[in-house]
Amino acid sequence: MTEVLQVNNLRKTFRISAKQQKLERSVEKTRIAVDGVSFSARAGEIFGLLGPNGAGKTTTMRMLATLIRPDSGDALVDGASIVTQPTEVRSKIGFLTGDLKLEEFFTPNFLFDFFSDLHKIDPAVRETRKKELFDAFGVHEFAEVKVSNLSAGMRQKVSLAVSIVHNPDIIIFDEPTNGLDVLTAKTVTDFLLRLREQGKSVLLSTHIFSLVEKVCDRVGVLINGKMIVCDTLEAVCDGLPLEDRFFALYEKEVGALQ
Amino acid sequence: MKKNGTITILRKELARFFGDRRMLISIIIPGILIYVLYSFMGSALHTQFSTEDVSVSAAVVNLPASLESTMASTVGVTEYESEAEAMQGISAETADICVVFPADFDEKVALYDVSSGAAAPMVEIYYSSASESSLLGFELVSSLLDEYETSLVNKWDINAGAAVYDLISETDQTGSIFSMMLPMLLLIFLYSGCMAVGAEAIAGEKERGTIATMLITPVGRNSIAMGKIAAVSILGLISAASSTLGIIFSLPKLMSMDSMNISGGFYSMREYLMLGGVILSTVLVLVALICVISALAKSAKEAQTMLVPLMIVVMFVGVSSMFGGAAQTELYYYLIPLYNSVQCMSAILSFSASSGHIVLCIVSNIAFAGIGAWVLTRMFHSERIMFSK
Ligand SMILES: Nc1ncnc2c1ncn2[C@@H]1O[C@H](COP(=O)(O)OP(=O)(O)OP(=O)(O)O)[C@@H](O)[C@H]1O
Numbered sequence: 186m187t188e189v190l191q192v193n194n195l196r197k198t199f200r201i202s203a204k205q206q207k208l209e210r211s212v213e214k215t216r217i218a219v220d221g222v223s224f225s226a227r228a229g230e231i232f233g234l235l236g237p238n239g240a241g242k243t244t245t246m247r248m249l250a251t252l253i254r255p256d257s258g259d260a261l262v263d264g265a266s267i268v269t270q271p272t273e274v275r276s277k278i279g280f281l282t283g284d285l286k287l288e289e290f291f292t293p294n295f296l297f298d299f300f301s302d303l304h305k306i307d308p309a310v311r312e313t314r315k316k317e318l319f320d321a322f323g324v325h326e327f328a329e330v331k332v333s334n335l336s337a338g339m340r341q342k343v344s345l346a347v348s349i350v351h352n353p354d355i356i357i358f359d360e361p362t363n364g365l366d367v368l369t370a371k372t373v374t375d376f377l378l379r380l381r382e383q384g385k386s387v388l389l390s391t392h393i394f395s396l397v398e399k400v401c402d403r404v405g406v407l408i409n410g411k412m413i414v415c416d417t418l419e420a421v422c423d424g425l426p427l428e429d430r431f432f433a434l435y436e437k438e439v440g441a442l443q
Numbered sequence: 444m445k446k447n448g449t450i451t452i453l454r455k456e457l458a459r460f461f462g463d464r465r466m467l468i469s470i471i472i473p474g475i476l477i478y479v480l481y482s483f484m485g486s487a488l489h490t491q492f493s494t495e496d497v498s499v500s501a502a503v504v505n506l507p508a509s510l511e512s513t514m515a516s517t518v519g520v521t522e523y524e525s526e527a528e529a530m531q532g533i534s535a536e537t538a539d540i541c542v543v544f545p546a547d548f549d550e551k552v553a554l555y556d557v558s559s560g561a562a563a564p565m566v567e568i569y570y571s572s573a574s575e576s577s578l579l580g581f582e583l584v585s586s587l588l589d590e591y592e593t594s595l596v597n598k599w600d601i602n603a604g605a606a607v608y609d610l611i612s613e614t615d616q617t618g619s620i621f622s623m624m625l626p627m628l629l630l631i632f633l634y635s636g637c638m639a640v641g642a643e644a645i646a647g648e649k650e651r652g653t654i655a656t657m658l659i660t661p662v663g664r665n666s667i668a669m670g671k672i673a674a675v676s677i678l679g680l681i682s683a684a685s686s687t688l689g690i691i692f693s694l695p696k697l698m699s700m701d702s703m704n705i706s707g708g709f710y711s712m713r714e715y716l717m718l719g720g721v722i723l724s725t726v727l728v729l730v731a732l733i734c735v736i737s738a739l740a741k742s743a744k745e746a747q748t749m750l751v752p753l754m755i756v757v758m759f760v761g762v763s764s765m766f767g768g769a770a771q772t773e774l775y776y777y778l779i780p781l782y783n784s785v786q787c788m789s790a791i792l793s794f795s796a797s798s799g800h801i802v803l804c805i806v807s808n809i810a811f812a813g814i815g816a817w818v819l820t821r822m823f824h825s826e827r828i829m830f831s832k
C-alpha cells in the first residue's frame with residue numbers, strides 16, 4: 186500500500202505568554218509541544234494518534250493542516266510538502282478539530298456552499314456531493330436551521346460534512362467523537378469505516394481506547410510531544426488490552442501514576 | 444465561471460450582516476438617532492429663541508416669475524407698477540420693505556454672461572433699519588436672493604450694488620457651518636461605522652474560531668484579507684451614509700430652517716464626484732487600519748477597546764478642519780492620511796477644492812490602504828497572531 190502521508194521529525198515549540206504562565210502556574214518561557222514526531226499513514230487505512238491531554242496531538246495535526254509551521258522537520262501530504270507547498274496540501278486534506286467552529290449565523294446548507302466555493306468546486310458536483318454527505322450524516326433534516334440552533338451532535342455532523350466537501354484523499358480528524366452521545370458517535374465511527382473502504386487515508390486523534398481498538402489499523406502513542414510507539418494495532422497491544430499497554434508505556438516514559 | 448475567493452468571502456460577510464436584523468439595525472441606528480436627536484434639539488432651540496412671528500409686507504416691482512412662489516412664501520407681497528408707487532407704500536407704512544427687480548429680470552439672468560464684464564442684473568432692496576419688521580424683511584429677502592444666486596450656474600452677486608450689510612444670510616451661514624462640521628462628522632461616522640463591523644468581522648471571527656476554517660482551505664490569505672476589507676468598507680459606508688443622511692435631514696431643523704435647500708442644488712456634480720472619491724478612499728484607509736488592529740485582538744471586545752484610542756486620533760484630525768482656516772496649499776499635506784481627507788472635504792464643501800490636491804489625496808489614500816491590506820495578509824499568515832493562546 187502507498188504511503189500518502191509521511192511525517193518526518195516534526196518539531197514545534199511554543200512561546201508561553203505571561204498570561205498563559207500565570208494561568209498554568211508555570212515559569213517556563215517556551216514549551217516543546219511536539220518533539221521530533223515521525224510516522225506515516227497509508228491509503229485505505231485509519232491511523233490512530235493516541236495520547237493524553239497536552240500530548241501534542243492537536244499541534245501535530247495543525248502542522249499537517251498547514252495552520253502552523255513546524256520549527257523543523259517536514260511532512261509530505263500526497264507528495265506535497267507542508268512547509269513549501271501549503272496551498273497544495275490544503276486542497277488535498279480534509280481537516281477538523283474541536284477549535285474549528287462553524288459560524289453560528291448560517292445554515293448547514295449555506296456553509297456547505299460557502300466552503301465548496303472556497304474549494305472552487307463546480308456547482309453541479311457540489312450538489313451531488315452535498316446530497317451524499319448530508320445523507321450520510323442525516324443533515325437534511327436541519328439543513329436550513331441556523332447553526333446557533335443546532336445541538337452539539339448536529340453541529341459536529343455538519344462540521345464533518347463541511348470539512349470534506351472537496352472529497353480529499355487524506356482526512357485528519359482531531360477527536361471527532363468528543364462530546365458526542367453514543368448514537369452520534371456511532372454515526373461518526375461508521376463514517377470513518379466507510380472512508381477507509383473508499384481507500385482514503387484517515388488520521389485520527391483520540392484519547393478513547395475503545396475507539397482506537399474498534400477502527401484503527403495502526404496506532405502511534407504520543408506522550409509529552411514524543412512518539413513512544415508507532416506500529417499496527419496488534420503489535421502495539423501485543424495481546425493485552427490497549428488500555429493496559431498504554432498505562433505500561435506511560436509509566437515507563439513518565440513514571441508511576443499517583 | 445471561475446470562483447474568486449475574495450468575492451466568495453465578501454458575499455458571505457454581506458450575507459452575515461444583511462441577514463441579521465440586529466446587525467443591520469446596529470449599522471443603521473446611528474443615523475436615525477442623529478436625526479431624532481438633532482431634530483428635537485432644533486425644535487427645542489427654535490421655540491426657545493424665536494420671537495413672536497412678525498409678518499413682513501413687501502412692495503415689489505417687476506416680480507420675476509421664477510421667484511414668485513418663494514417670495515410669496517417668505518413675505519406678504521404686494522406688486523406695484525413702478526418704483527415710485529412702491530416707495531409710497533413705505534412712507535405710508537403699508538409696506539415694510541421695497542424690492543425692485545429690473546424689468547424682464549428672468550430673461551436678463553438667462554442671457555447674462557459673467558465673462559462679458561457687463562453689469563449684472565441687479566436687485567435693489569429698500570428698508571428702514573429703524574423698524575424691526577423692515578430689518579427682518581430685508582434679512583429674509585436678501586437670504587432668499589442669495590439662495591437663488593447660488594442656484595444659478597454663472598454666479599455673481601445680484602444685490603452687489605447695495606451698501607455693505609453686516610448681515611450674513613442664513614444660507615451662507617449654513618454653508619460655512621456645513622463645510623466646517625461635515626468633514627469632522629463624516630470622518631467620525633465613517634470610523635465608528637467601520638469600527639463596529641471590523642471588530643466583529645475579524646476579531647470576532649478569531650474569537651469564535653471560525654476564521655481558521657477558512658485558513659485551511661486553498662483560498663489565499665490575501666483573498667481573505669481583501670474580502671474582509673471590501674465587506675467592512677461596504678458596511679462602513681452604509682453606516683456612514685445613514686449617519687450623514689441623518690445629519691443632512693436634521694441640520695435644517697437644527698438651524699431652524701424650514702426648507703432643505705442646502706442639500707439639493709447647492710453642490711454640483713463635480714463636487715459630489717470629488718466628495719465621493721475622497722470619502723471612498725478615506726474609508727479604505729480607515730478600514731485597512733481598523734482591520735489590522737482588529738486582527739491583533741483576540742476578541743471583538745478587545746478589538747473595540749484597542750480601536751478607541753484611534754477614534755480619539757480620528758476625532759482630533761477631524762476637529763483640525765474646524766480651526767485650520769483655509770485649506771492647506773503645500774502638497775505634502777495631501778499625503779498625510781486622514782488629514783488629507785479632511786482638508787479635501789472642507790475644500791470641496793466650500794467650493795475651493797483643487798483637482799490636483801484631490802487626486803493626490805485619493806491616490807495616496809489608495810496606496811495607504813494597499814499597504815494596510817498587505818500587512819493584514821501578512822498577519823493572516825502569522826500563526827502567533829492567528830493562534831496565540
Ligand atoms: N498556541 C499555543 N501557544 C502556547 N502553547 C500551546 C499552543 N498550542 C498548544 N500549546 C501547548 O502545547 C502542548 C500540546 O498541546 P496540544 O493541544 O497539541 O495537545 P493535545 O494532545 O491536543 O491535548 P488535548 O487532548 O488536551 O487536546 C500543551 O501543553 C499546550 O498547552
Ligand SMILES: [Mg+2]
Pocket residue numbers: 242243244359
Ligand atoms: Mg487537542
